[in-house]
Amino acid sequence: MRAVTYVRNNTIEIRDKQLPEIAADQVLLKVEAAGLCHSDITVINLGDDNPLIGGTLGHETAGEVAQVGASVSGWEVGQGVVVGPILSCGQCRECIAGRDNQCLVAGPREGLAPLTYGIGVDGGMADYMVVHARHLVARGDLDAVVAASLTDAAWTPMHAINTVAHRLTADATVLLLGLGGLGHMALQILAATSAARIIAADTDPAKVEFAAEHGADLALVSDAETARRVLDETNGRGADVVLDVVGAQATVDTSLACVAAGGAIRFVGLGGGSFTYVAGTDPLPWGVNIERPYGGNRADLAQAVALAHAGKIAVTAQTYSLDDAQQAFDDLVAGKIVGRAVLVP
């Protein structure tokens, strides 16, 4: 079978690999769609000397069950599924509590987060893929390309939004910073699941226009005045929730400058911004809750699938055949992708 393989630094190749065999608790998936993500670019640029070389890429996968292991029940050949990306163990304290994104397989505190398919274990950019049955989520008749795109771009914001859901009351204001791949999904999820007033901001006027048409109550082209605008719009109180899906210095600064007292910030984006905190004299208002969420759990993925199924969130995808994977990677690096790039075997 064909498999998009990370062969050396900044180099992928479509290799012919043996059809994998499954263990008793696994299923073989016939891949129907595999999304590309900026983290794939990060992974293939980790250098010439790392254990990921030789692996099949892809952590955003939708497909059809092709074979079930001897001890697997509840899944049938032909069933449409998506793959929960995180390689959670299903048995540790965190998994039992439903926090599979915090699975203890990650090891000690300084260890990595739990790894995902396509990063440490062969992923979905191939004709077939092996998946542990516990990582599957049913997708019914939801289109495979749409479903694959949900597994990171909607799943991650779905999780972040679920952590603040109780704060998103009808009299609350949520500020969404960033309207790219994750941000445009976050906006639609907020509009579909909360009654809060949504202020959305991005530096790109086209994305701001999209936001105005897809549920933002106020859409702003962001600049140095964004925090001031939000304070003006909330009688000086600030945003009850800030979702920063960019994480650049400008958005981190804006988040801290306009979060309300007792409000919450979710730093989802990985853009390298930073802040310092001064105990006792920091200008950060009292009672602020800050979290750095990682991915999501299977319940978050099931909810994202349900929203797409109900037509409440829409995905824009640009499809490529698996054989054109190089072109898809090149287009992603060049910033030419509108929405999500998806490989279709």
Ligand SMILES: [Zn+2]
């Ligand atoms: Zn990703």
Ligand SMILES: [Zn+2]
């Ligand atoms: Zn676990």
